[in-house]
Amino acid sequence: MASVVIAMLVASMDTTIINTTMPIIAKELGGFELYAWSFASYMVVSTVVAPVAGRISDLYGRKTIFAVGIIIFLLGSLLCGFANTMLQLILYRAVQGIGAGVMMPFPSIISGDLYPPEKRGKIQAFFTAMWALSAILAPMLGALFVQYTTWRWIFYINIPLCLISLLLLRAYKEVYIPKKSKVDSLGAVLFAAGVSMLLLTTVVENYIWAYAVAGVIILFGFYLYERQHPSPIVPLNLFANRSISGMNMNSFLACAALFGVSSYVPLFLQxxxxxxxxxxxxxxxVSFGWMVVAVPSGKWTVKWGYGKLIIIGNVLLICSGVMLLLLKQGTGFWYIFSVMVVQGLAFGLIFTVATIGSQQLVDANQKGVSTSMQLFSRNIGTAVGVTVMGAFLTKGLDVYSGFHALFMYGFIASLVALASSFVLRKV
Known part of the structure; x- marks a missing residue:
């Protein structure tokens, strides 16, 4: 678990630290017109790779695949530190994204292997604490590196941490017995290509429709191919499981509704x-509210089931949406902080319960891909939500009317998420 936590801290810090230092990096390397792609290459690749990595771990075991992810992330970090042009940085960030995508599902997957459901809430809370720690450390470290050394150290610092994580991982005794089978390579390629095309619609400015059409066509081909494959990279019977598909859909809608608010609240305060x-x-x-409910949620699922708790989480999400609608010019810091706490309570309940459900409601040899698909649903929803919110913000008559439109969208979308959660009321 120490190995997993360090790897998670590294991956989460890398996501946040570059946000504060990227303007300085772009100024030194040039190619400012490629600025957004330094984030997009990492986001698109890591999102696509995560479910594939989860499925491969079902076939070949957790330890080896997780170690491969750490090594790829280490290599990507080293290459990013050597980058001399913006194009090189974008390509090397994609390598980092592959490593991060492989690493991301494993905190939940390995904790699902090691701990019973009633204890997993505490573990999820601990992981959330790592995200909170990275949110504090990353901006400070970024500022220190830029001021006293060079921005390249925001990538070099990952190398010793990854090595420590690898060394600690050696002690891990694999408890999951993999069900070995031939890897569905073509299915993985089709899945990655189709999802990448759809995700690129959130960052490109021209020919958006062409990317969308290409993505839909490729994914349809992926569906037809997977139906005939004896060991598909994404088992289609997961979608036939009403409980699993319902949790994935609700996580997607909840993230598309209000998870992206965290990207815009700092701008409002500034x-x-x-x-x-x-x-x-x-x-x-958000981290505080998340941890409050994550700790006992494992025991709650044993006592009350998944559906009721996910519905309660969605009701809390709507409450945060109402509070956001009341934001206006001159609103104080502590009011906004309280909104974030309520949102943390909502997402902490929805995500922790859905993660436990995605592991308990499938066979052991599908636990990895099921957990990864839950994470994938959240990432796709977040990408959609952030993009739509950004469009509302930029098209407002002024910044405050833009924020009001953004929050109105989030509130309405959270009502749709709540409606979807009632499918799970008997689970």
Missing amino acids: EEGHSLFVSGLALLG
């Missing part, structure tokens, strides 16, 4: 005159 540091502190409210 418009109100708060510093970069203070605006970042508001996001700690």
Whole structure:
């Protein structure tokens, strides 16, 4: 678990630390027109790779695949530190994204192998604490590296941490017995290509329709191919499982509704005159609320089941949406912090319960891919939500009307998420 936590801390810090240092990196390397792609290459690749990695771990075991992810991430970090042009950085960030995509599902997968359902809430809370720690450490480390050494150290710092994670992983005794089978390579390629095309519609500015059409056609071909494969990379019977597909759909809709708010709340606070540091502190409210419900949620699922808790989580999400609609110019920091706490309670309940359900409601040899698909649903929903919110914000008459439209979208979308959760009421 120490190995897993360090790997998770490295991956989460890398996501946040580059946000604060990227303007300086772009200024030194040039190619500012490629600025957004330094984030997009990492996001697209890591999102696509995660479910594939989960499935391969079902076939070949957790330890080896997780170690491969750490090594690829280490290599990508080293290459990013050597980058001399923006194009090189984008390509090397994609390598990092492959490693991160392989690593991301394993905290939940391995904890699912090691701990019974009633104890997994505590473990999930511990993982959430790592995200909170990275949110605090990353901006400070980024500022220190830029001021006293070079931005390249935001990538080099990953190397010793990855090595420590690998060394600690040696002690892990595999408890899952893999069901070995031939890897569905073509299915993995089709899945990656189709999802990548759809995700690129959120970052490209021209020919968006062409990317969308290509993505749909490729994924349809993927579906036809997977129906005939004896060991598909994404088992289609997962979608026939009403409980699993319902949890994935609800996670997608909840993330598309309001998970992206965390990307825009700091901007709102900065418009109100708060510093970069203070605006970042508001996001700690999400981590606080998340941990409060994550710790006991494992026991709650044993006592009350999955459906009721996910419905309660969605009701809390709507409450946070109502509170966001009441935001106006001059709203204080502590009100916004309290909104983030309520949102943390909502997502902490929805995600922890859905993660436990995605592991308990499938066979052992599908636990990895099922957990990864739950994570995949959240990532896709977040990408959609952030894009739609950004469009509302930029098209407003002024920044505050843009924020109001953004929050109105989130509130309405959270009502749709709540409606979807009632499919799970008997689970």
